[in-house]
Amino acid sequence: MAAPAQVPDWMRPQGLPEHRMPSAQALQRLQAGNVRHRQQRAGNAPPPGDATPAGYPFAVVLGCLEPGAVGEHLFAEKPGAIEVVRNAGPSLGTDAMAAVEYAALVQNVGVVLVLAHQGCGVLAAAAAARAAGDLPLPGLLGPWVPLAAAGTRLGDPAVGHVRALRWALRRADSLLGLTRSGRLKIAAGVLDPVTGAIEFLPDEPDEVEDDSTSTRVNVVTYGS
Numbered sequence: 001m002a003a004p005a006q007v008p009d010w011m012r013p014q015g016l017p018e019h020r021m022p023s024a025q026a027l028q029r030l031q032a033g034n035v036r037h038r039q040q041r042a043g044n045a046p047p048p049g050d051a052t053p054a055g056y057p058f059a060v061v062l063g064c065l066e067p068g069a070v071g072e073h074l075f076a077e078k079p080g081a082i083e084v085v086r087n088a089g090p091s092l093g094t095d096a097m098a099a100v101e102y103a104a105l106v107q108n109v110g111v112v113l114v115l116a117h118q119g120c121g122v123l124a125a126a127a128a129a130r131a132a133g134d135l136p137l138p139g140l141l142g143p144w145v146p147l148a149a150a151g152t153r154l155g156d157p158a159v160g161h162v163r164a165l166r167w168a169l170r171r172a173d174s175l176l177g178l179t180r181s182g183r184l185k186i187a188a189g190v191l192d193p194v195t196g197a198i199e200f201l202p203d204e205p206d207e208v209e210d211d212s213t214s215t216r217v218n219v220v221t222y223g224s
């Protein structure tokens, strides 16, 4: 049986507006929020914004678990407006994918931001482990390595990695209805943890050289 394109209505939060924030507006709001955050860090803070909690999130950010790698504060938003999923890399294993699907299909967020950061030790370790070849690793680290190393051979490791994950999310069957119609944007960026500035990659198609040839995210091999 083919998977349905939508979740049943009873899965949605009560009172959720029918229309999600337009995806272009959601992305612009993330970018503007990061500018505000940098101004606040530099001591040029604009007057405090509305502190009323947001009714629903409009964005989900997938970032790395390392200290300072990501956080709601980077977007200077009202509480509840941004959701953050953190894991090592980040990688896009099944739990991370389900979290993105939950945000996009149940909560109707308008944008998913895949965020790496400069100086990421996780990406360096994953890339080194992949280069070392078939070495045995404990637990789930073995299958995790290709996910966290995805794209790291494509120029700058952090940029290549977020491009590989963005590419994978844009091709995910579960999100195709939203991404192809433009109702959901998959964005990518790299954080400078020293300044708090996020460099958003241009919103353009990814042409990721893929030596694994898989096109399905949940088969756990994508990008190179």
Ligand SMILES: [Zn+2]
Residues within 6 Å of the ligand: 064, 065, 066, 069, 089, 117, 119, 120, 121, 122, 123
């Ligand atoms: Zn990291």
